[in-house]
Amino acid sequence: MYLTPSMAKLVHEFNKLPGIGPKTAQRLAFHxxxxxxxEARVLASAIIEVKDRITNCPICYNITEDSPCSxxxxxxxxxxxxxxxxxxxxxxxxxxxxxxxxxxxxxQGAISPLDGIRPDxxxxxxxxxxxxxxxxxxxxxxTDSDVEGEATALYLERLLRTMVARVSRIAHGIPIGSNIxxxxxxxxSKALESRRIL
Amino acid sequence: MYLTPSMAKLVHEFNKLPGIGPKTAQRLAFHxxxxxxxEARVLASAIIEVKDRITNCPICYNITEDSPCSxxxxxxxxxxxxxxxxxxxxxxxxxxxxxxxxxxxxxQGAISPLDGIRPDxxxxxxxxxxxxxxxxxxxxxxTDSDVEGEATALYLERLLRTMVARVSRIAHGIPIGSNIxxxxxxxxSKALESRRIL
Numbered sequence: 001m002y003l004t005p006s007m008a009k010l011v012h013e014f015n016k017l018p019g020i021g022p023k024t025a026q027r028l029a030f031h032x033x034x035x036x037x038x039e040a041r042v043l044a045s046a047i048i049e050v051k052d053r054i055t056n057c058p059i060c061y062n063i064t065e066d067s068p069c070s071x072x073x074x075x076x077x078x079x080x081x082x083x084x085x086x087x088x089x090x091x092x093x094x095x096x097x098x099x100x101x102x103x104x105x106x107x108q109g110a111i112s113p114l115d116g117i118r119p120d121x122x123x124x125x126x127x128x129x130x131x132x133x134x135x136x137x138x139x140x141x142x143t144d145s146d147v148e149g150e151a152t153a154l155y156l157e158r159l160l161r162t163m164v165a166r167v168s169r170i171a172h173g174i175p176i177g178s179n180i181x182x183x184x185x186x187x188x189s190k191a192l193e194s195r196r197i198l
Numbered sequence: 199m200y201l202t203p204s205m206a207k208l209v210h211e212f213n214k215l216p217g218i219g220p221k222t223a224q225r226l227a228f229h230x231x232x233x234x235x236x237e238a239r240v241l242a243s244a245i246i247e248v249k250d251r252i253t254n255c256p257i258c259y260n261i262t263e264d265s266p267c268s269x270x271x272x273x274x275x276x277x278x279x280x281x282x283x284x285x286x287x288x289x290x291x292x293x294x295x296x297x298x299x300x301x302x303x304x305x306q307g308a309i310s311p312l313d314g315i316r317p318d319x320x321x322x323x324x325x326x327x328x329x330x331x332x333x334x335x336x337x338x339x340x341t342d343s344d345v346e347g348e349a350t351a352l353y354l355e356r357l358l359r360t361m362v363a364r365v366s367r368i369a370h371g372i373p374i375g376s377n378i379x380x381x382x383x384x385x386x387s388k389a390l391e392s393r394r395i396l
Contacts (some may be wrong), residue, residue, distance in 0.1 A: 002293040006251045006261045008245040016237075018229050019222060030287050031216050031247065031262060037249045039214075044242035050227065051235045053204045063231060065202045089228050092200040163308040 007033070013146070027069055056078065061106040061123045063088045064146040071104060078102045080137040084127065084156060086110050086144055094142065105130065110148035111155055117148075119155060145172055205231070257328065261286045261320045269302060276300045278335040282325065282354060283341055285309050292340065294392075300338070303328065308346035309353055317353060323372040329361055336364040343370055 003011060014025035032040055032071035056062070063072055064070070071077065071091075081102025085091060088129055091104050107122040130136065141156050143149035158169045173191035174183050183191070201209060206229055212223035230238055254260070255267035262268070267288075269275060279300025283289060289302050305320040328334065338356050341347035351367055358365045371389035372381050381389070 002290045004252060004261060005245070006247045006263060007261065010248045013244040016241075017226055019225065024217060026287070026290070027217065028215055030285075032245055032248055033252060033286075038247045040245050043211045043246040044212075045231055046211045047238050047242045047245075048206070050205045050208045050230055051238045054202060054231060063202060063205065065204060087228075088231075089224070095200045153302045185395070 003029075031172070056106075056108075060102055060104050061126065072109060072136065076101075080135055081140065082127070082136055082138075083142050084142040085142050085148065086152070090142065092114055102138075107143070107152065110143055110152040112147075114152075122152070124156070124159070128159075128163070129146045136164055138168060139164050141167065141169045201227075214340070236304065254304075254306075257375055258302045259324065260289055260302055261308060274299075278338075279338065280325070280328065280334055281338040281340050283340050284347065285290040286338065300336075305341070305350065308341055308344075310349075320350070322354070322357070326357075326361070329358070332348040334362055336366060337362050339367045 010029040010032060011025045012024070014020050014028045017020055017025075020028070020143075022141065027033050027171075032043075041105075053065050054063050055067065057064045057067075057072055059068045059072040062069050062071065066073070072079075078101055080103050083094060083100060083102055084105045084107060085094065086109060087108050088106055090107070094104070098117055105123065105127050107124065109117050109122050111117060111122065112121055131139075139156070139160055141153045143152045156167070157167055171194060172187070174180065174187060178187070201224075203221055208227040208230060208281070209220070209223045210217050212226045213220055215223075218226070222223045230241075251263045252261050253263075253265065254271055255262045255265065257266045257270040260267050260269065264271070270277075270328050276299055280291060280303050281286045281300055282303045282305060283292065283300060285305060285307050289304070292298050292302070303321065303325050305322065307313060307320050307327075309317055329337075334363055337354070337358055341354075355367070367394060370385070371392055372378065372385060378386070
């Protein structure tokens with residue numbers, strides 16, 4: 001009632017974005033008012049371009065503008081290694097480590113019966129096809145460590161055990177730089193259980 | 199390098215918005231990827247529409263889609279009362295009180311010699327014209343209580359004193375609901391200075 005119709009609409013749209021409350025949405029809308037029409041158009045077209053240009057890689061189901069994606073195409077990477085993740089954003093986190101040089105496979109979610117997500121809603125069949133067609137030496141399961149991620153990891157481990165020479169799960173334990181004192185008991189139990197002999 | 203070109207561009211554009219850091223920008227960009235193309239288009243067009251439709255009211259310089267704005271047009275409001283604010287967003291805050299029933303005048307900034315903003319860069323001449331043309335009984339100065347806002351208030355008070363029957367400044371003191379103990383010394387000094395006789 002205090003905003004003009006187009007401002008109210010913009011605030012409403014910004015408010016739909018994750019982590020943007022009504023106050024931030026209003027601040028963003030007033031920012032859009034302040035910037036030049038050209039700058040606003042650049043932002044608007046960036047939003048539309050992302051939707052127009054990005055597809056999923058037909059091999060690994062990561063987001064890409066080329067087909068196949070730059071990782072699947074990269075001949076310097078080890079295509080015998082596949083790291084299975086839930087979301088494309090997980091690949092960004094993995095790539096930032098600069099340690100991993102294998103391929104990926106994006107499940108596009110995790111098994112979650114409560115949300116109606118069963119194994120056949122994920123890209124698991126596509127992973128099985130890759131395993132049959134490519135020479136896969138190892139599958140690294142890097143799903144999240146929440147309930148859904150752990151359930152998915154367990155499901156994949158049982159499914160793939162007989163098909164691939166090695167199936168592994170990324171390690172869970174105390175994050176680097178944190179104190180034992182402030183580590184939650186579940187993480188600490190897991191860290192004890194997974195201790196390495198020195 | 200880990201994002202596709204169009205995603206990198208969208209993250210860059212979101213990162214330009216106030217209060218949106220690189221992590222939030224990335225989360226927002228992935229959110230745009232997830233929503234439908236229609237929803238993305240609605241957001242993009244809301245951004246453009248705001249720039250296309252909104253102008254300044256030729257009387258009070260508030261943002262508006264009509265000319266003059268709904269407040270200046272409203273015959274139930276007291277047009278003899280003008281509340282002077284820095285920004286259109288200040289009007290929203292004032293209107294939310296539901297107490298004020300007069301008009302507004304948006305300066306579009308505050309005097310700030312360091313940023314090169316002098317009185318003639320603000321809508322002060324337009325305010326003087328309104329005072330000459332309309333029957334103004336009182337000007338309420340509601341600029342911010344920071345250095346620039348106080349300088350602007352002082353400037354306006356001196357300028358308008360002889361032209362308008364009453365020039366007032368909104369009260370400064372302890373915010374309702376807060377403790378004396380945690381009130382900063384400048385606010386507390388001001389609250390003491392502006393004490394009301396009971």
